[in-house]
Amino acid sequence: MSTAFRSCFVLIGFILAYITYLLLGALVFSAIERPVEETLKSDLNSLKAELLNLSCINATALETFLEKVLQANKYGVSVLENATVRTNWDLASSLFFxxxxxxxxxxxxxxxxxDVGKAFSIVYALIGVPFTMLVLTACVQRLMHPLTYGPISMCQxxxxxxxxxxxxVHFIxxxxxVVLGFFVVPALVFSTIEETWSFLDSFYFCFISLCTIGLGDFVPAEKPGQRLRALYKISVMVYLFVGLMIMFLVLRTFHKLADVHGWTAFFQLPSYEEEDEDKEPIIEQEPDDESPEAEKASIKPLDPSCQVSYNSING
Known part of the structure; x- marks a missing residue:
């Protein structure tokens, strides 16, 4: 088996394992949280019916009802009639979460x-976050040659x-x-699907999401009566993953650009290929002044020409 084929096979295995991990997490979240959500909805509906049956609504009953409604709304559960037909913990929503x-x-x-859902979230994220970073890194490493090294070599x-x-030129x-494909075009799509979102709102959502800020003031597929809600949720999920991968690619490309122009050397930062760990010996030895080799070894590689750059891609 060739090295390239084995590398591709490992990458596909990583992606399939990641998808399986998401599906398993979605099933567990749905199984844990959906019954609790249904109970909360039932309690709200009972309170609503009791409130409507009262001949005269008193202040205590109204305050109790509003307190329950506000608490439920915090968890995404609404008492409105047009919002009770859906759940936040079906398979698609759980997968999105x-x-x-x-x-x-x-x-x-x-x-x-x-409490069980909160405890599972801790364990799930503890494993899932590093796993996601590993999959993103593996994907970006495969994209660097066709999207960074190759185009630059062709320009040269x-x-x-x-x-x-x-x-x-390549970075610009x-x-x-990236701005057109992952911000402008998706913003146009979101502003069309989400009737209450303007183009600026949609662009803002794309930026906040792909920068992993996630304020939550705009969330897709949350309006009542959303058509093809499950497919919409999964599509947004794919967009987020691919978008994060491309953002990671842009950051790595900028790091390489900084290496070429000597910015990392100027600010004494590690180059793209260098590890972040300290490579200096723990015990410094006195160099022999009469030895040319010792004099060369004492020189710090601050010159941009000493840094690893795009030279390796010249063909």
Missing amino acids: ANTMVTTVGYGHTTPLS RRAGLQQRTASV VLLVL
């Missing part, structure tokens, strides 16, 4: 109701650009394509 948790987006519009060979110029083009 699991995805936003392990990607650290976390909108907060849906939260576990039970066909356009005759210098290495630094080619890296800047990549940034424009």
Whole structure:
């Protein structure tokens, strides 16, 4: 088995394992939280019926009802008639919740109701967040050559650009394509589907989501009577994962750009290939002043030409 085929096989295995992990988490969340949600809805409906049957609504009954409604609304449960036909813990919604948790987006519009659900969330995120970072890293490593190294090498060979110029042109083009493909176009789609969202609201949602800020003031597929709600939720979930992967790719490409222009060396930051750990010896030895080798070893690689750069992709 060739190295490339084995690498592809491992990557596919990672992605399938990640999807399986999300599905298992969604099933567990749905099994734990849905009965609690149904109980809460039943209590609200009973309170509502009791309130309506009263000949004269007193202040105590009204305050009790409002307190229950506000508490339920905090967990995404509404007493309104047009909102009681759906649940926040069906398979698609649970899958969406699991995805936003392990990607650290976390909108907060849906939260576990039970203590068991909260405890499971801790364990699930403890494993899922590093797992997500591992899958994203594996995917981005495979995308660096076709989307970063390859285009820069082509600019150098066909356009005759210098290495630094080619890296800047590539980064600008990549940034424009990412903004168009993962912010502008999705914002147009969201503003069309979500009737109450303007284009600015939709663009804001895309930015807040892909930066993993996740304020939760705008969440898709939450309006009553949403058509194809399950498919919509899963589509947004795929968009978030691919978008986070592309954002990671942009950050890595910028790091390589900084290496080429010597910015990492100027600020004494590690280059793209370097590990973050300290490579200096624990016990410093006195260099021999008469030895040329010792003099060379004492020189710090602050010159940008000493840093690892795009030279390795020149063909």
